[in-house]
Each structure stands twice: as C-alpha cells, then as structure tokens.
Amino acid sequence: MIRRLFIDWGRLLLLVPVTLLILLAFVVPLLAIVPEAFGGDAVGRFLRIFGNPVYRAVIWTTVRISLEATAITLVVSFPLAWLLSRATGMKAVLLGLLVLVPFLTSILVRTFAWLAILGQKGLVNATLLSLGLISDPLPLLFSEPAVVWALVHSSVPMMVFALVTVLRRIDGRILLAAHTLGAGPVRAWMGTVIPLAIRGIQSGVTITFLFTMSSFVAPAFLGNQRQQMLAQVIQSELETGSDWAFAAALGITLALTATVVVIALSSVARYFSRWQRPNRLTSATPQWQASEPDTALLRQPVAQPALHLRFHSIFRFGAGLAETSYISIISLFILLPLVILIPVSFSAADVLIFPPPAYSMRWFESILTSPDWGTAALTSLRIGAVTSVLSLLLATLTVLGFGRYFPFHGAAESVVLSPLTVPSVVFALGAYLTFAHVGLVDSEIGIIIAHTVLIYPVAYLVAYTTYTSIDPALSLAAASLGANSWRRFSTVVLPLLLPGLAIGAMLALLLSFDESVASIFLSNLSVKTLPRKLWEGIRFNTSPESAAVSVMLLGVTCIVIIVGMAFYYKHRKKMTY
C-alpha cells in the first residue's frame, strides 16, 4: 500500500509541467474572457443565445454539421487506415503520403481550392456543362454539403492518424480466426477488429468532432449565412462586431456543447470497448439449446471443389476490385484540391480561378524574389519545431504521469484535452488580452506557447493511444527481472512508445505549420508565420501566389515525410528482430 502511494507521488511529479502549462497559458487567458462573458448583464446575454431561435438553430447546425462530418470521416477513413496499417513497402509509403500530403497545405488554400472545384465556373460545373449533362451551372457552393465535404477532407488525415496507430497492432489473423469459427464478414469485423480498434476510433472521433466544431474557415468560405456555425459567428463577432462579451458567451456555449457531445460519444465508445475489459464482462448466459449440427454436408456428394474454387476466386477478384476502386476514389477526393493548385499556381491571371485563362511563371518569380515568403517560412519552421518538441515532451510526461491506473482518469484527461474543447478563436482572443500584459503579443514565444497549448493534446491522444496498447505484462516482466523504473521506461516502454511519439511529433509540427487562428491574432508585424502570410494573400489579394507557395512547400515537405516514414519503417523492422 505504501509502495503504491509512493509511485503515485512520483507520477504526480511528471504531471507538473503540463499542469503549469494549462494553468498559465490556457486557464489564465480563458479567465480573462470569463468575466467578460459573465460580467454585467450575463443573464440577458445568455437569454439572447438560448432564448433566440436563431442562435438555437446555429447551435443545432453546428452540432449537426460536426456530427455529419465526423461520421462520414470515420466511414471514409477506416478502410484507408486499415489498408495503411496492413500495407508494406512502396504501397505503405504511397498510402502514407496520401494522408500526409493534404496536411501540408494550409487549410485556407484548400478551402480556396474547393472554390475552384465547386464554383459556378469550377471544375465540376465546367465538366458537366461540356458533357451536356446540365444546361445551367449547379449551385454547389455556399451550401451545407459543400461545408461538410470540405470538413471531411480536412479531417481525414487526423482520423487516419488516430486509427492507424491502433490498427497497426491488431493481428490480421484474427479475421481469419473469426472466419474459421464461422463468422460472416460483418460479424467478423464487428466482433473483432472494431472492438480492438475502439480506442483509435474514440480518439479519432474526438479529435475530428472538436476540430469540426471549432472550424470557421470552411463554413465562412463555402457555406452561407443561414447555416452558420458557432465558431464562425464568434469569429465574425470578434472581427466585425464590437460585442466581446457576447462573443465570449458564445464561446462558452460552444465549449459546453462540445463537452456534452464528446462525453456522449465517449460513453458510446465505452459500451463498444467492453470486450476489451474481461473483468467487466457480464457472465455469459448459458446456452440452453445447442443448435442442431448441420449434417447435410456429410450426405452430399464430393463433387464440389471446382465450383467452390471458382466462386472463391470471383469473390477475391471482387474484393480486389473493391479495394482498387476505393483507393482510386479516395485518392481523387484527397488529392484533387492539391492537384488543382498546380495549374492554378502557373496561372497568368490575377485571381485564383479554374481553369486558368493562360499560364506563366510570374507567381513563382514573385515568391522567389520576395524576401517576405522566405522569412515567413523560416519563422513557421522555427515555431513548428519548438512547438513539436514541447508538445512531445509534455505528452510523454502526461502519459507516464497518468500511467495505466489513475484516480479520476476521465476527469484528469478531460482537463488535459480541454484546449481542444475551446474554439481556437476564443482562446486566441484570451491569449491576446493576457499575453499583451507580459509583452508576448507579436513575439515568436507567444505563438509557440499558444501553439503548444492548442497542439499538445493531439500529441497526447496519439501517445496515450499507443501507450494503452502496450502490453503491461512486458513492463512487469522487466520489473520481475530487476529493472528499475527508469530502465523499464528506457528499454521497454520508450521503444514501444517511439512510433506513436514519432507520429505525434510529426502531427504537432504540421499542425503548427497549418495553424492560422492563433497566428493571425498573436502575430502582427515583427513575426509573420506562413499561414498568416497565406491568409493575407488569400484574404486580400486572391492571387495564385498562395497556390504557388503551397506547391513549392509540397515538394519540400514530401521529402521530409518520406524521410520520416523511412525512419518509422526502419524502426519497426528493428523491433521485429
């Protein structure tokens, strides 16, 4: 008992850095907003939200769109994650790139790419018109499907990341085993793979849902005013309105709504994951009646094999065809907005328009001759690298601090994940107000702190998912052989954790690169990150320059990713020896 208590205290020490970060860089900025929301006529303010059908509709729209996008993302991503987790060699690298590459493009550019695809003179309408299938362009843009579509596109990489770390550890032979035991394909999947993957599904759904809940770029550019989402209302309230108190109250509404839905989703996941916890298994109801053994087979003549084989090969062929067509469709969906950027970046026109009226190198020339873009790229690289290292350290310490059994784990975890539940706009405003007092606005350190707060929960989720999939018996075995806790960590836990941590680090780096909200609020003149520069480019010039920048970045970062994946596979190979 005493020994157990001692370990707990040691573990609590590991949680000190994350506690300090949450308190100083997250809770304090938000506290700067809470008095704003609840100060003065707080009752009137919240009545204005909940008593008004318009805002109730906005809340409902937000939850509906987020759930739709999350559900579609899960369904679309799961096969991809499964294929990726089974793939080896070149196939794995290509599938991995398929997920990572969209991540490198700023969300703003991708949204603009959808304008070029779905617009009145966009790719889809132009194609349909030239085929003579329609006579007037379809109103694809500025509608709810366009928003959901873009949100799914942005969420797929996150979902796949979350799923792959878990799916990778599932032995594919269990499907064979289930098949041998007579389970049909549906039952085999629902009974084995899905319950084993539930942790990945849970973290993927949580990340995706909270991301879609707090997104405003896609609904602002692709939706219309009648199906506004909460984060968008908050953002426009902050940008064009003067009622900060109301924006703060809306932010609190958003955070509460998101929390409620996430708790509901987690309890659904917990229901599915009951198979994973044998101690919670209810005693199986004894089967009173065994089903009649099917003896018909015994009496049948033995002339079946030829037919059987042919049927089997057809089935296999069908499955192969399904896989091929799935990969083609999902690749098209994921890569189209990026591919579109290439012709757009060579456009001779002043605006982002597809198809470009003429081609030229003018945008590449203007980037390479302007020192601004280079400076912005270096700034983002610095911020991203430091954010990534900090997030990783914090995530590892937090995971180890929590360990396998932690009192009030659910509550503690929701504290750790709380930065995800607050829309980045609200956090950015709070950060702006607080950081200004200590001179952190318009400084790289300020953005690094904000990014770390926003991004380390994602690194934590990935690290935690990996950690819980590590067999605790390994650590116990090492302990029984006399390894102390540091040795157990460095020789057993860390090597097993490393692939998850590598993914977490890469994720953190890319998220920091892509992050625009906090950057826009907290950067100004002396610090300009790449997304901020892109934002200014798109918001104020709508020039293909941004597309050209993305295309150049794409080339560079693809190399980095190939290196990262090579490292990952090398590491994996070493472990199997």
Added chain:
Amino acid sequence: MLLNKLLKSIFAILFGAGAYSLLVSAPTASAAEVVVAAYGGSFQNGQIKALFTPYGAATGTKVIGTTGTSYPKVKAMVTSGNITWDVISAESPAFANEAKDGLLAPIDYSVVKADGIPAELRSKYGVGYIQFSQNMAWSKSKFPQGLTPAQFFDPAVKGRRVLPSDPTYSLEFALLADGVKASELYPLDVERGLKVIDRIKDQVIGYKGASDIQALIQQGEIDMAYVANGRINDAIKAGASWSYGWDASVSDIEYWAVLKGAPHIADAMKFINFAVQPAPQAELTRQIGYAPTNVEALKLLEPNVVKDLPSYPENAKRGAVFNSQWWHDNYETVKARWSTYIMQ
C-alpha cells in the same frame, strides 16, 4: 546500411537547419518607422504605390504596411496596451466609434497642413482623405441590358447576389432601391430595409467584405453585388466583364487616424501630412478610383479619371451621402439586429 547513413545525414542537416534558423532570428530595429494598417487587396496596393513607397523614398522613414484595421482590433490593441500600429485607415462608422471610445490620439494640426481639405473633414481625431462609394454592380454577360436597383431586389430577376457584411450601406441600398429619397434616407427605417432584403434573401449567397466580393466577382461566382466603387473598378480593370451604376450609391469618407499611445506618434503625423498633400492624393486616385478630399488634388487629375469618382457631380446626385452621425448613435443596436437577421 546505406539507407541508415543517408537518414542520419538528412537528420543532421535538418537539425542543423533548425538550430541555425533559431539563431538567426534577430529582431529588426530601425530609426524612423511608421506602421500603417489598412485593408489589403487592391486598395492597399494603391496606397503602397502612391503613398508608402514615395514617402519612404523621400524621407528615409520605413513605412510598414499591414492589414486588419477594424474597430474591434483597434479596441483590443489599445485596451491591452500592446500597441504596434501607428496610423490606421478607418471607415467613418469605425472612426466614429474609435473616437467615441477614446482609442485615438488627436491630430497635430501644426504638422498636418492641408488647407485644401474641407474643414469638417479635418476633425480632432482624424483627417478624411478619400471619398469612396458603394455601388451596385452586375455581370454584363448575365444582364447585357443593365440592371436597376429595383431589379436587384426583385425576386423575379433570378441571380446570385452579394451584399456587404455590415448593415452599413446594405440598408441604405435597400431603402434607396425601394424608392426612399436620398434626402429622406435618415433616420433609417431599419425594419423596412430588412423587409426589402427579405424579398431576395434566398438569392443572396453571402454578406461579405470588399476584398471577398471582388474575388467572387473575378471568379465569376456571382451575378450582382453591392461593392465599393474602387474595387469594382479594379475588378473590371483585371478583366471581369462587369458594369456598375451610380443609382442608389452611397458615398462615405475614409479617415487617417493615429492610435492613442502609438509608438511613433510624431512620425505618424508626418506621414499623414504627406498623404493628404495634393500630389500623393491624386496619385492614390489614379491607382484606385476613390475621390481625393483635397480640392487641390482634383485639379491635378485627368478628366477621364474624375468622371468615375463618387465626387463627380453627375455621379453624386444619383446617390446618397452616408450619415456617420446616425450610425455613430445607432450602430450597436442595428448591428445586433442585422447579425440576427442575416442568420435567419
């Protein structure tokens, strides 16, 4: 093994680059500088060419242009005390609210000398430097016969419409199109204006800022819009097959102002003084079609440029003048009503 070595060297290079980039992040400091916040896009490009670059060349002062000027941003900056902007460009309602909340420093008229600018535009906290207008514009391929304001609000005239994101200008446009005389426009009948917009509300695809509207026009995404005259002029220059009219247009003043507690107040005053002189004002107008407030600047402009300005008498008499005093008093209540309205 080769792969192993390769990976190691690539990582070494990456880490080296990261460490190096951390080291070279030296902050820049310069003697005389002034930070000017405006709106970006074609308007700011014009300001850079006509004002920022020539002023920097003439005085050696470094003019840093940035974007995002708006009442909330200015309020956040001044309230927090972390003030990085010196000069802002502000539309009259934003300017009025900023002045009301005490966010601005008084203009030093011993430095800013511009007798050609009407006295009412040389106010305590800002100098009105251009007159712009909001105009109805339409796609020529969709409406080769042109368009009237009444048709804009006629649901039978099918088309994809865009209105400004704020109630300012949108309500004036709706009321003028509905037959309200320019002289009787204020006080605005807000509910009537909203009822007029109601007629075509399901054909409004968005309520957007000027840069966004210009982008939508150039991408061929919309058929008709209500947008700043300089932006539609620029879109047409860039090749958009569009036209615009002066009926139901609303003209307003854009101000230069200096933030209270700005780091370079003295340099800010000198910059404003340069920017309101006749020659730079005329050059700005050549870059983007907004009218100079300095009467001396008008004399420098070519007749074909003047003809397209909101201040040109033939144009001015077909529209209305924005009443910033009315909006100063009513902006907050109308804005709240508007935000709710456009979401329904």
